[in-house]
Amino acid sequence: MNCDGVIRELSNFLDGELDPAVQRELERHLGDCGECALIVDQTKKTVQIFCDSEPVELPAEVRSRLREALRRKMGPSSA
């Protein structure tokens, strides 16, 4: 597998969706190619950093306007 192949399969590799033989081939390439190893590692870190970031809270006034709109829609019997 060459560098282009690693990039094409990068997502499948990170998601553990590669055929075992292809995965071994890719891992062999990563052992020999420092640049591809960095790209794979940094892409994994990128996803992790986004996942770890605290989601911005729904602003209270946005929530309250949503509830008001729902109440109007659902009628007076709703909470």
Add this chain to the structure above:
Amino acid sequence: MSATTPKRMTSAIVREDEPALIAAAKAGDARAFEEIVSRYEGKIFRLAQNITRNTEDAEDAMQEAFLKSYAHLQEFQGDSRFYTWLVRIAVNEALMRLRKRRPNQVSLDEPVETEDDLMPREVQDWGPSPDKQYAQTELRNILSEAAEKLDPLLAVVFFLRDLEELSTEETAEALGISISAVKSRLLRARLKLRERLDRHFGQGAPN
């Protein structure tokens, strides 16, 4: 290097009581529907923000998505997750608003897959924990800026697959696009975000 899935361990999108809540809401229980709303309002708002890049439009899209999901609740058959069904409504609402502001903006099924070279051009050493070198607010700004520059069609796939942890199939279903389009857009989104972060994290330290 091993292939470990870069996912959080905290995903709990569907709680066990959800089918019962939806059944109650379908039978007219407004409180049950409000409980469903409270579970998903934050996610749907962030999803809409990811697409519209505008707080006012995101609020409108979220509100309309919940109102429409309530109005059409009887049509939800339960053969997919409620969240997937809701996402599809919300994505359409958000895209409608995006197109109003940016008439040249594309539709969801427009191919963004191009033959251009995916190979990253810049690769710098980030050091072991690049994100830890920034204060929380500063890091949040870096991430927001990187995400905002992403094509909304790529951003929505990244959001659903990596942040909301929908499966490839669920993402395809929610967006009404093919599985291969989901995979291709996810790869592009991840690579582009890596490249944007590289400008900050490269050479190991904030400047």
